[in-house]
Amino acid sequence: MNLVYRVTPKQRLIIVEDALKQMEAFAQHWWSDREAGGVMMGRHLLDSHDIVVDEISTPQYTDRRSRFNFFRSRKHEQVARQRWLQEHNTSAYLGLWHTHPERDPTPSGVDRNDWQQAVACDTYEGDRLFFPIVGTHCIRVWTLSRRGALRELKLENTNAQK
Incomplete structure (x- = not known):
């Protein structure tokens, strides 16, 4: 099942089942599980203004991961760029996802700084990026616009969440 989030009265963010399952596979249910993350890729639908997350990058060997920290390496940018080229320039960069070892995740100060950096420095379509955090029982999503x-x-x- 897809997850659907309301962005504006006329726009939704839709995370398709395959991308959702990939993110949930890295949920930190055990003490030994380390934070994980990546980038989200997908499409801006012209006929409905909706945004669809079709796929994600998963943790790379060059990432730094611990129980309470995740540092995304540049390898994720390479994965996203390669996918963009394979899809003939139609797969858009939509934001960053990661996990937290919390039942109901909330962003840390480090997360918020990372998101501000992404919005200010990354190249993307539209006026906002999206930032899901995968907890042990739910996925919460934030958005940050170019206006801050x-x-x-x-x-x-x-009914789509655990």
Whole structure:
């Protein structure tokens, strides 16, 4: 099942089942599980204004991972760029995802700084990026616009989460 989040009254963020399952596979259910993350790629739908996350990058061997920290290496950018080229310039960079060892995850100061850096420095379509955090029992998503407005998105299909 897809997860659907409300971005604006006319726009939704849709995380498709395959991408969702990949993110959930890295949820930190055990003390030995380390934080994981990557980039999200997908499409801006022209007919509905919706944004669809079709796929994600998964942890790379060059990442630094521990129980409470994750440092995303440049390898994720290479994965996203390669996918963009393979898809004939139609697979868009949509944001960054990562895990937290919390039932109901909340962003840390490091997370917020990372997101601000991504919005200010990364190349992307539209006026915002998306930032899911995968917890042990739910996935919460924030968006940050180029204007600096950070807010959490509301999940529309609540039966889709654990």
